[in-house]
Amino acid sequence: MAARDWNPLRRVLALPNESRTKTVMVAFLVSALCAALVSGATVVLRPIQTANRAAEEQARIAALVDDIPGMADLLQESGGTLSTVVVNLENGRAAQDVTPANLEATLADPGNWTTLGAGQDIAGLGRRPDYAQIYLLRDGDSVSLVxxxxxxxxxxxxxxxxxALREDMNTIAGVAITGHSETPGLGGRIEERAWQAAFPGTELRDDSGETRFRVAQGPASGMHxxxxxTGATRTGRAVTQMVRFWLGPEGYGPLLDAIARGEF
Structure with a gap:
């Protein structure tokens, strides 16, 4: 009598192909092997994926900088590198559980948006996200550019x-219009770099703290x-209201106050 084979794998493989036990066992083994390979690949690829995301983020920042007239030269002079952070607009602090990687998914939840009242919604948004991704340049412990x-x-x-704002959080370092649907040749001229190049040095608030920034109906008549x-009064008013909203209490106001106090 032939000796009994005590190897369970060989015993299963020796079963007829139509055996239900063999089918179930082989399927289980294949599934376990695939799961192990996937888990191993995840561990091996995680550092590569992290590096790729970091590279994509730096490319996004570089594209933003290129769109702002004079910004590349400003960064080169400072010798710094922009970093990114997601802020909670309610309190002006760095978000605890929301990162650039999961921001889009977070904002897909309607619960992470705030409905604006008629008196608040000067920019015509209807609602405002509770989180926003911003870009910072630090000089030691302080923020020198945002x-x-x-x-x-x-x-x-x-x-x-x-x-872009300088370290006093009141002086404009630059602006870039990244998207619009304004009338070509009229309001559409806000995308022209020549118009955007007039923003650096403009101050948002006066000495009392009142927001004074605006797009004039003609030539600018002061530092604000x-x-x-010409011919784009409504577009100019929209830009004025957009800047005033986002620099106010319903937008980045709490963040700018925290930066000015050296708490961010």
Missing amino acids: LLPLSGQGYGGRIDAIL EVDGI
């Missing part, structure tokens, strides 16, 4: 922009104004 995404309702549709665009 880039803030803005949005508002223009004459032809939504306007998107990036506003930028030149208007």
